Each structure stands twice: as C-alpha cells, then as structure tokens.
Amino acid sequence: MSQKVVVFSQIDREILMKLEQRYQVVQINPKNGDVNQQILEASRDADGMIGAGRVLNERNLKHAEKLKVISSVSVGYDNYDVGYLNQKNIWLAHTPHVLTETTADLAFALLMSAARKVPSLDAWTKHGQWSRTAGPDQFGVDIYGKTLGIIGLGHIGAAIARRGFHGFNMNVLYHSRREKIETAEQFKAEFCTLNELLSRSDFVVVAVDLNAESRALIGAKELQLMQPHAVLVNIARGSVVDEQALIQALKNRSIFAAGLDVYEKEPLQQSELFQLDNAVTLPHVGSATAQTRKRMVELAYKNLVDALEGRQPQYCVKSA
Structure with missing residues (x-):
C-alpha cells in the first residue's frame, strides 16, 4: 500500500502530479470547512505532509501516529511547534537559501x-x-x-x-x-x-x-x-x-x-x-516570483521524498 501524503496548502501543479503518481494524496481545502479539523482527520494515518502557511501543532496533529515528516515550502518555521515535533520524532524540513x-x-x-x-x-x-x-x-x-x-x-x-x-x-x-x-x-x-x-x-x-x-x-x-x-x-x-x-x-x-x-x-x-x-x-511577497517559488516547492518535494524513503532531509529544523 502506498504511503499517504497530506498537502495542506496550494502547491505547484507539476509537483502535485508527481506526488499523486507516487503516493496516496489528500488535499486540505478551506472550501470544505474547518481547516484544523481537516488536518486533524487527514493526518491520522498520514506518513508525510507538505505545504506552507498553516499552524501545525499538538492540537491538529495529536492523532498523527504514523507521521514521519512535515515538509514546509518556506524558510521560516514559526508556524510549527518544533519542540512537539521533535518529541514525536517527526522531521520538520524547510527550504532555506533558494529564496x-x-x-x-x-x-x-x-x-x-x-x-x-x-x-x-x-x-x-x-x-x-x-x-x-x-x-x-x-x-x-x-x-x-x-x-x-x-x-x-x-x-x-x-x-x-x-x-x-x-x-x-x-x-x-x-x-x-x-x-x-x-x-x-x-x-x-x-x-x-x-x-x-x-x-x-x-x-x-x-x-x-x-x-x-x-x-x-x-x-x-x-x-x-x-x-x-x-x-x-x-x-x-x-x-x-x-x-x-x-x-x-x-x-x-x-x-x-x-x-x-x-x-x-x-x-x-x-x-x-x-x-x-x-x-x-506589500502582502508578504518576499519569495513571490515564479522561479523562486518553483525552486522552493521542488526542494520541499525532495525533502519529503528523502524522509519517506528513510533518508534525513537535507534541511531539517531542530528545536532549541
């Protein structure tokens, strides 16, 4: 059975297609109701997660017993409870340098x-x-x-x-x-x-x-x-x-x-x-060029795949 990946924000269409070819993919969609509730349910049997812009912590990840990695399409990681993720042995990967x-x-x-x-x-x-x-x-x-x-x-x-x-x-x-x-x-x-x-x-x-x-x-x-x-x-x-x-x-x-x-x-x-x-x-557009966003999501995809295949992602966040 293929591993399950939760996509918790919009990402590049080509990367989404690559994910769908490789994994069972569930997308979080604000149009479908409360996002945190969707994440809570979708992460229950998820192996990996990828996206940006969502607050992820014990509240919406408490049932994520299989989760190995969250791959953030961002440099910053203040949306994530790093201490909790380290405690649960969940890798948090991010995308520095490319932006x-x-x-x-x-x-x-x-x-x-x-x-x-x-x-x-x-x-x-x-x-x-x-x-x-x-x-x-x-x-x-x-x-x-x-x-x-x-x-x-x-x-x-x-x-x-x-x-x-x-x-x-x-x-x-x-x-x-x-x-x-x-x-x-x-x-x-x-x-x-x-x-x-x-x-x-x-x-x-x-x-x-x-x-x-x-x-x-x-x-x-x-x-x-x-x-x-x-x-x-x-x-x-x-x-x-x-x-x-x-x-x-x-x-x-x-x-x-x-x-x-x-x-x-x-x-x-x-x-x-x-x-x-x-x-x-400006509306938080520091990395908002087509070329940079493409490089960010490609790196996030690589981080995700590495973790799901048992390798440590290139860019991991550690708690203090």
Missing part, C-alpha cells in the same frame, strides 16, 4: 520605494495632482552613500548588505547574536549594539528569524532611537516589530518612512498602516 536573492531584491525595492515615496507619488500623479513642479511634500531621501543598518546578518541579511555596499556605496552596520567576521569583511560591515545601529543608520533593515529573543525586538523605545530621516524595512516576521508603536512613529513623523512585507497578523485586511502615505505595504 535569499529574491527576498534581498524585495528588501531593496521596499527601501527605495519608501525612501523616494514611490507609491504615494505614483498615486499623486495618477490622481491628476501633478499640476506643478514637485515641491518639498514630494521630496524623498537619498540612498547612495548613506548608512545601512542590518539586523540579522544571515544569508538574506548578507545579500542585502552586498547590494547596499557594492550597488550604492553604503556604509554597512550590522547587529546579530554573534559577530559574523568573515561575512562582514566582504562589505566592511561594522558589528555594533542594536541601539547604536538604530541611532546611526539612515536605513534599518530587519532580517532576523522570529524567536523568543527577537519577538517585539523593535518597539517604541527602539523607534525613538532612529533618526527623523530614517527608513525602517521589515522583511523578517511581523512580530519582530511592535506594529502599533511603528504606526505611532510614522504618524508622528519621528521616522521618515517604513517599507513592510510582513505583519503581526496575516493576511492583513484592515490597518491604520493603509492610511499612511509614509508606509509602503
């Missing part, structure tokens, strides 16, 4: 859009307000030669630093849990405390994993340390930044602007952020 460059591209797109007021000026132009030469209300801030502060110098953080250093002649500062001497040397990046980075940077990019240490890392106190012309970019996780404190800082113009791809609650349907002309808001 590094794409996400770094988006971080710089947000940085530049916020700095030069691209969305608000686009709307200003389209709404027929360009009846005179652009004045101070339309002015942005310069990027070239400025100071770029990166919180989290992992793969994505380093890719952002490379763009700033080589492309825009930026002075690079970074803060992380430990010094990254070899990586930092490539960009002449200076390791500093969080407070020092915030106070010295013209642009602050948040690129850390979400964990107990990074949750609400940037709050009202930290935002007050930033310069009035500074721009904050968050491509990490929404909960790393206190959203209400950020909204207040943007309203007060205590910072110049923010570029956001992630939020405390997703999908975000209503928010004061949408009313602010100095907030650039």
Whole structure:
C-alpha cells in the first residue's frame, strides 16, 4: 500500500502530479470547512505532509501516529511547534537559501520605494495632482552613500548588505547574536549594539528569524532611537516589530518612512498602516516570483521524498 501524503496548502501543479503518481494524496481545502479539523482527520494515518502557511501543532496533529515528516515550502518555521515535533520524532524540513536573492531584491525595492515615496507619488500623479513642479511634500531621501543598518546578518541579511555596499556605496552596520567576521569583511560591515545601529543608520533593515529573543525586538523605545530621516524595512516576521508603536512613529513623523512585507497578523485586511502615505505595504511577497517559488516547492518535494524513503532531509529544523 502506498504511503499517504497530506498537502495542506496550494502547491505547484507539476509537483502535485508527481506526488499523486507516487503516493496516496489528500488535499486540505478551506472550501470544505474547518481547516484544523481537516488536518486533524487527514493526518491520522498520514506518513508525510507538505505545504506552507498553516499552524501545525499538538492540537491538529495529536492523532498523527504514523507521521514521519512535515515538509514546509518556506524558510521560516514559526508556524510549527518544533519542540512537539521533535518529541514525536517527526522531521520538520524547510527550504532555506533558494529564496535569499529574491527576498534581498524585495528588501531593496521596499527601501527605495519608501525612501523616494514611490507609491504615494505614483498615486499623486495618477490622481491628476501633478499640476506643478514637485515641491518639498514630494521630496524623498537619498540612498547612495548613506548608512545601512542590518539586523540579522544571515544569508538574506548578507545579500542585502552586498547590494547596499557594492550597488550604492553604503556604509554597512550590522547587529546579530554573534559577530559574523568573515561575512562582514566582504562589505566592511561594522558589528555594533542594536541601539547604536538604530541611532546611526539612515536605513534599518530587519532580517532576523522570529524567536523568543527577537519577538517585539523593535518597539517604541527602539523607534525613538532612529533618526527623523530614517527608513525602517521589515522583511523578517511581523512580530519582530511592535506594529502599533511603528504606526505611532510614522504618524508622528519621528521616522521618515517604513517599507513592510510582513505583519503581526496575516493576511492583513484592515490597518491604520493603509492610511499612511509614509508606509509602503506589500502582502508578504518576499519569495513571490515564479522561479523562486518553483525552486522552493521542488526542494520541499525532495525533502519529503528523502524522509519517506528513510533518508534525513537535507534541511531539517531542530528545536532549541
């Protein structure tokens, strides 16, 4: 009898067909009712699961006695109870590295859009307000030669630093849990405390994993340390930044602007952020190119197959 795989989100059609040729496949569909209940029932005799964007924990996996692997089509894994999965000897695989460059591209797109007021000026132009030469209300801030502060110098953080250093002649500062001497040397990046980075940077990019240490890392106190012309970019996780404190800082113009791809609650349907002309808001699309999403799901498929055939997946998450 073939092994059973639960597909708990939409995935690439070609990969789905490959799964169906190899395994007994059950797809979770929100149109069929409560998703958690579907997962609870479908995982009861499942050998593997693949997908993204669902919270998976003891509540909806408590009957999953045969489950060997959850293969997430993502880099982040804060949706999963890693401790519980390790306790149950269930591999949690993910897809790091393949989205590094794409996400770094988006971080710089947000940085530049916020700095030069691209969305608000686009709307200003389209709404027929360009009846005179652009004045101070339309002015942005310069990027070239400025100071770029990166919180989290992992793969994505380093890719952002490379763009700033080589492309825009930026002075690079970074803060992380430990010094990254070899990586930092490539960009002449200076390791500093969080407070020092915030106070010295013209642009602050948040690129850390979400964990107990990074949750609400940037709050009202930290935002007050930033310069009035500074721009904050968050491509990490929404909960790393206190959203209400950020909204207040943007309203007060205590910072110049923010570029956001992630939020405390997703999908975000209503928010004061949408009313602010100095907030650039995207719908969590850091990896959203056809090429990158294809590479991610291919890697997730490989991780799944490896686990179901008795091999340890290439990219496994371990609990702290």
